[in-house]
Amino acid sequence: MSDLTHDERLALTQRTMGLLESWGLSAADMMVLLQLPESVKARNIARFREEEPFPDTVDVNRRISYLLRIEEALHTYFPRNPEMRDMWVKRGNKQFGKRAPVAVMVEDGESGLISVLSHLDCTFAWDLTGSKTEYETTA
Template identity: 35%
Template sequence: MSQFSTEEMQALTQAVVRHMDEWNISGEEMLLILGLDSEVRPRHLAMYRNGDKAFPQTPEMLNRIEHIVGIADALRTTFPFSSQMRVLWLRKPHRRFQRRTPLAVMLEEGADGLMKIRIEVDCAYGYAINDALHAASQAGKAAA
């Protein structure tokens, strides 16, 4: 996993918070999606938003960041002219999530929920995951 410089991590942090701000979610919801520890409070998000503090460079955080950026990019591709439609998609119950909203899936299931939402909205990522699973299955059969 690549290491980012302090400046790169601050810029990445700001971009991720900006994406979630565009989704009109609360500070508490941001903290849950990001998986930040319980010592971080919603009022601390201003430090991340302003670039005064960066998210930790842990594998878990970098995984979550990757999914959040992937979801944001896919929503921008799907709804290029309407930020309101992006927000609506996140808040509308979806049949593939047992009538839960994509936002609820992210909040309730953490990193796994982020991946589920990204697979749903980003078909290229979904195909890549499917291909990787298929290749792993074939390798397992060949080894047996």
């Protein structure tokens, strides 16, 4: 995200905040999930909804990337039913020991984000296994 303009980062922040709010996360959970710096207080999380982009750190950017890929995968699973996207994230899932995917993401941190994304997006899971093939073009 470092190469994005202030307005692009703000738009990305607002999109991410909308996603997290649709999942019913508290400000404290948002802070944990995004691994926001300690200088950001829970009472100030509202400023990210309107006026300020998330801090431009490697950890925050990586987690935003995971969240947006999860959002895209949920759109693929439930293309016409936004309520099911939010419901899927909040319901217990056998894959995660009957924990809700949102709980897995908050409680397990980055590994939880990776677990949920791997479950939803087989291409991400495939890339994690090292099975990615590099194709060379011959001229």
